[in-house]
Amino acid sequence: MGPFVKTAGMVGLDPATGQLVAGGAPGEFRQILANLGALITENGLAWSDVMSATLYTTVFHRFGELNEIWDAAFSATGPLPARTAVGVSQLPLGAQIEADFLFYSVADESAGGERRTA
Amino acid sequence: MSKVVSITPDAAAERDTVPAKTFPQLRRAGPFVFVSAAGIDPAAAPRRGAAQRGIREQTAACIEQLRKLLTEAGGGIENLVDVTSYLVTMNDFGGYNDIYSKYFSPDGPARTTVAVHQLSHPDALIEIRGTAYIVENAHPSK
Numbered sequence: 001m002g003p004f005v006k007t008a009g010m011v012g013l014d015p016a017t018g019q020l021v022a023g024g025a026p027g028e029f030r031q032i033l034a035n036l037g038a039l040i041t042e043n044g045l046a047w048s049d050v051m052s053a054t055l056y057t058t059v060f061h062r063f064g065e066l067n068e069i070w071d072a073a074f075s076a077t078g079p080l081p082a083r084t085a086v087g088v089s090q091l092p093l094g095a096q097i098e099a100d101f102l103f104y105s106v107a108d109e110s111a112g113g114e115r116r117t118a
Numbered sequence: 119m120s121k122v123v124s125i126t127p128d129a130a131a132e133r134d135t136v137p138a139k140t141f142p143q144l145r146r147a148g149p150f151v152f153v154s155a156a157g158i159d160p161a162a163a164p165r166r167g168a169a170q171r172g173i174r175e176q177t178a179a180c181i182e183q184l185r186k187l188l189t190e191a192g193g194g195i196e197n198l199v200d201v202t203s204y205l206v207t208m209n210d211f212g213g214y215n216d217i218y219s220k221y222f223s224p225d226g227p228a229r230t231t232v233a234v235h236q237l238s239h240p241d242a243l244i245e246i247r248g249t250a251y252i253v254e255n256a257h258p259s260k
Binding site: 003004051052058060063079080081082083084085086087088089102104106 | 141142143144145147148150152153154155202204234235236237238245247249
C-alpha cells in the first residue's frame with residue numbers, strides 16, 4: 001500500500017515448473033533471489049528498495065552458505081535491507097528456506113501509486 | 119545513519135556459519151525505521167556469561183538495544199509501531215512478558231511473539247525486531 005510493497009513468503013519454486021528446486025537450502029535460496037530479481041524487474045523496483053527481509057530456515061547450521069548467497073545477491077547493489085533470520089522446524093512444501101521482503105519505493109508517488117514499468 | 123553489524127566470529131565459530139558481510143542494524147524508509155532483530159550483545163556479554171543470562175535479562179537487553187538504535191535514529195522505543203519477538207521456547211513467555219510490560223504499556227506497539235527452532239547466537243533465548251515511525255527533522259538536533 002502506498003510506497004510499500006510486501007512480498008508473500010517465498011520458497012524456492014521454479015517459475016517454469018512450479019516445483020521446489022533441488023539443491024536444498026542453497027539451491028532454494030538462489031531460486032528465491034532469482035525470483036525476487038524477476039519481481040523487482042516486473043514491478044519497476046530496485047534492489048536498493050528492499051528495506052527489510054525475513055529469512056526462515058530449517059537448516060540454520062548451513063547459514064554460512066546462505067549468507068554467501070545473500071552477499072552475492074546484494075553486494076554492490078546499494079544499501080542493504082534490515083534483516084532478521086530465524087531457525088524454524090518446518091516450512092511449506094518441505095522447503096528448507098523461506099523469505100519475505102518489504103520494499104519502499106516513492107519514485108512513483110506522482111503517478112498516483114501506479115508502478116513504473118521498468 | 120545505518121550502522122553495519124556482523125555476527126561475532128566467536129559465535130559463528132561454534133556453528134557452521136560464516137557471517138554475512140554486512141547488513142544494517144536499521145534501515146529508514148520515509149518515516150518508517152526498520153530494525154533488524156536485536157539480540158544479546160555479544161560484545162557486552164561474552165558467550166559464557168550470555169549462557170547464564172536468563173530470559174528476563176536477555177529481554178531487557180534486546181529492548182535496550184532497540185532503544186539505543188532508535189535514539190540514534192532520532193526517536194525512541196515509544197516510536198515503535200510493530201514488534202516481532204522470537205523466543206526459542208514458549209516456557210520463557212512469562213518472564214519475557216514481565217519485562218516487556220515494564221517497557222511498554224497496553225497501547226504500545228502491535229506485537230507478535232513466536233517460538234522458533236533456533237536463533238543466530240547459540241546462547242540467545244530471544245531476539246526482537248521492530249518497526250518504528252519517526253518523522254524526520256522532528257528532532258532538529260539530530
